Amino acid sequence: MATHSQPDRTPTVTGIDHCGNSPRMALTADLVVAWARGGNDDDVVGTRLADDVSHTVLGPGAADSSHGAEAVARSFRAPGEVERLTVHGLLSHGKESACDGTLTLADGSEVDFAHHFSFASAGKQAGLRSIRTYLVPRAA
Numbered sequence: 001m002a003t004h005s006q007p008d009r010t011p012t013v014t015g016i017d018h019c020g021n022s023p024r025m026a027l028t029a030d031l032v033v034a035w036a037r038g039g040n041d042d043d044v045v046g047t048r049l050a051d052d053v054s055h056t057v058l059g060p061g062a063a064d065s066s067h068g069a070e071a072v073a074r075s076f077r078a079p080g081e082v083e084r085l086t087v088h089g090l091l092s093h094g095k096e097s098a099c100d101g102t103l104t105l106a107d108g109s110e111v112d113f114a115h116h117f118s119f120a121s122a123g124k125q126a127g128l129r130s131i132r133t134y135l136v137p138r139a140a
Contacts, residue, residue, distance in 0.1 A: 011036050015087035015101060023124045024092035028117060032099045035115070035133075036085040039077040046073050050120055050127030059135035072131065079135055081106035095119045095126065102138075110138040 013036070016029045027048070034044040049069040055076055057064040066075035084104040091098055100114040114134040119126040 011082040011103075012084045013087070014084070016090065022092055024097050024119075024122075025090055028090055028092060028097040028099055028115075029087070031117065032087065032090075032101070032115060033085065035076055036078050036082045036103065039073070039075075042073070045076055048128050049073060050129050053128050053130065055131040055133065057133045057135060060137065062135050076131065076133075078103060079105075079111060080109075095122045109140065112136045112138065 013033055016033070027044075030044045031048070039045055046069075049072055051069050052067070053069055053072045055066045055072040057075070062079075064075065066072045080103075082103050083106050085101060086104070087099060087101040089098075089100050095118060097117045097119075098115060100112070103111045103113060105111065113136075116130075116132040117128060118130045120129050
């Protein structure tokens with residue numbers, strides 16, 4: 001399951017509750033929502049990518065890799081039109097953050113996902129160095 005370019009869209013989002021005092025957790029939530037919307041939010045995604053960033057997508061039927069800010073900005077998109085984004089977990093520590101959840105696509109299918117984000121440093125303005133996305137479609 002490769003990622004595809006889609007128009008900007010606004011899915012229903014549930015489960016993003018955090019204490020609000022962690023800029024990295026808030027950024028991670030923003031990145032995941034931007035991904036579900038089609039990745040077209042340059043203010044969230046494009047401005048946070050390091051020049052040498054990589055994005056790897058893994059899962060049944062999915063094996064894709066992009067390198068460099070422009071390529072990653074194009075590849076960081078959900079696997080279809082998302083109706084609902086349900087976040088199950090969101091965490092950050094140091095220069096790493098992660099999120100997992102479930103997408104409900106416009107065709108009614110569901111895909112479980114997890115993202116692992118690695119930043120250049122633990123600083124608030126650090127650029128993303130790597131993104132690993134895991135996609136697992138649920139059986140119909």
